[in-house]
Amino acid sequence: MLNKKVLAVATGVLCSLSVSIGFAEAEFKMINLLRYYKTMYNATPYTQLMQIGIGGGLENVGGIEQDTKHLSRGLPMAFRPTKNPNEVWVLDSINESLKLFKSGRINRRINLSKMGFIQDFAINDEGNMAFLNRNNGNIYVTDNKGNISNTIPGFQDANSIEFASNKELLVVSPLSKGVVRVSTEGPVLAVYEADQSLSNYSSEKGIWGLECFGGTLAKLYVRNPDFSFDNPVKVIAEFPLKGAYQGVEYKGGNIYGFDEEGNIYFGLVACDLDGIIYRDRIYKCDQNGKVLKEMDVIDNGIISPDLPRHRVACPDGKIMTFFSDEIKYYSLHIYTLK
């Protein structure tokens, strides 16, 4: 009798557990091979801006040279929208080119064959460019036609570059444990030791950072040595994960850049321990940290750890991202903040 009672109780407990687990499983849905929590079901998806075919042709980007022993992934390493609508520079590294596309058609091409495999590029207001080859550690500074005017060595494994002004670059360099300010003439001007939360986007206020790894509080901050020698960081805005579910934390986030008016754009992602996405939110803030717009978005996952950035703020305030099936097409997408 006792055994039967124990069995009955155990069965009951098991049943209730399985029901609760089943209920928990039903709380998320798979969208684009990513698991989103139910609060994200109505998040905004992207719209396609243009689609470019994969291949070595002039109108194409990328190309895949693969065998079972060796792979050279052909996807473009970076993209940057211009001030003109529907116009994008695409870094077609494997074809040693920087290509300017407008509405899917090529407008211009710059030959990068002298620089090797380029991982990132930046363009300043004068149209001059900088290219990062993280394999040999060189940054190539060029005019607007791609003619090399200076080569700056010493940036092996750097992740990304941005112009801080027309004559200065900010380089995210893990080996320097932070961000390096370097003149386009060559000399290093400063090394800002910091964790990875410090970006290389800068404005008159200083260099912007987003502290969002772990925990339920994200901080948008500016770093400027003028603030204080001991504490050059000033928190501009905080973003608590209100009503957070158990185990849900900020897992990532990035600054996407500025629009023409100087507003800053960034994103924060919150997940639980299983990686279910509870929040993927894009923010638009003014330089004082006031949130002007925010929106949850649906992404399209692609494993691309080598890319310097996955989303970029356009001058008109849209957020550009990309996706590729890695075989036929490479497409650029837009999120429009409402």
Added chain:
Amino acid sequence: MRKNNVLLSLLALSIALYMSPVSFAEQEAADPFGGVSITQEETSSDDGLETNNTEVNTEAATSEGGDSKVTTTSNVDPDAKKVEDWLKDGLTQNDEKKDEKKEEKKDDDKKDEKKEEKKDNDKKDEKKEEAKTVEYTVVSGDCLSAIAGSQMGDYSRWPEIVELNKDKYPSLVSNPNLIYPGWTLTLPAGSKPQSSGNSGNSGSSSGSYSGTISAKVGEAIDSSGWNSVNPCEPMPSRISSEFGWRIHPCTGERKFHNGVDLPIPSGTRLNAMANGTVTACGFESGGGNYVRIRYDNGYETFYCHLQSFNVKVGERVLCGQEVAKSDNTGQWTTGAHLHMEVKVNGERVNPRDVVTTIKNLK
């Protein structure tokens, strides 16, 4: 009755304790673990014992001090003349010593002058040789101290190399341990010129990773520790998805798989494969939580779909150090696993070809 017995026994015990503090201390010495707790109780509950003991000790100390005062006064009192003589002797001795010191000082001054002359000469020589700084091309296996030892004759002079080259290679300041084959370092004047035997990369383009990988891929443990540890612990017995073309298990599309999938449960420990630097970590939609490490031998690993990682970008990691725990975050797959990619010379390669412990998996 029982209460009385207990009280009596307690009384007897406290008397015994009071009478034999030394034996208690001996017990403490014999049993340090028990002793600590007992002494704590003792000091808190029975301060009288402690204070009594210390009083006795202080009294003893003062009496000793008194004795010493007596002895000093007894030396002075008996004969004042002796004291005067002794003082005079002392003074004369002091004068002699002063004379000696003066002579020593003169000698020292002369030596100093000579040294200064030498220094001046050295400075002149240095100035002459400033224009003769030596260029050194880093080769595989080099480190700053070794270069300082072989070219400058002193291993400890490596900071001079950092100072001379920090503008050219800013990462040297924060991480002097990491230099790359192909770098051209400026060595201070007086350094030996680089011999032809150890100059430049052998047959590889300067400045690329290839200079660091002179040995055949995946054959032996190198100085960075590569191939001496497993990527995860415990290791699975098989690979669930190979490097190369495959039908994606979720989409059904034919795609190229850039790494290998190791079927391991959530929370499995993941290790750094060698000494290196974390070049990226974070979260991306596709890979979930990820860690990318660049090793000192030029190889690079990428782990993704992780539960968590416990390193930061720019952090130095050691061979075998736990860097993350596995899971199934990011792009959904059929189960928890480690997606592991390996890069050599900036290009992804089949991990089976470069990781000995993976080579033999089914």
